[in-house]
Amino acid sequence: YDRTAQLEWLCHVWLTAAAVPPHTPRVLTPHQLTEAVHALRTYGQPQD
Secondary structure, three states: OHHHHHHHHHHHHHHHHHOOOOOOOOOOOOOOOHHHHHHHHOOOOOOO
C-alpha cells in the first residue's frame, strides 16, 4: 500500500508540474541526482 500511495503522489506532482506551460518535468541525470542527494543530506547543517 505504501508504494502505491507514493506512486500516486508522484503522479500527482508530475501532472501538476506538467500543467505549467511551457515547462515539462524531466528526469535527473545520475550526476544531477547525486548532487541533489548531497544537497538534501547537508541541508540545514552548519557549514565548516
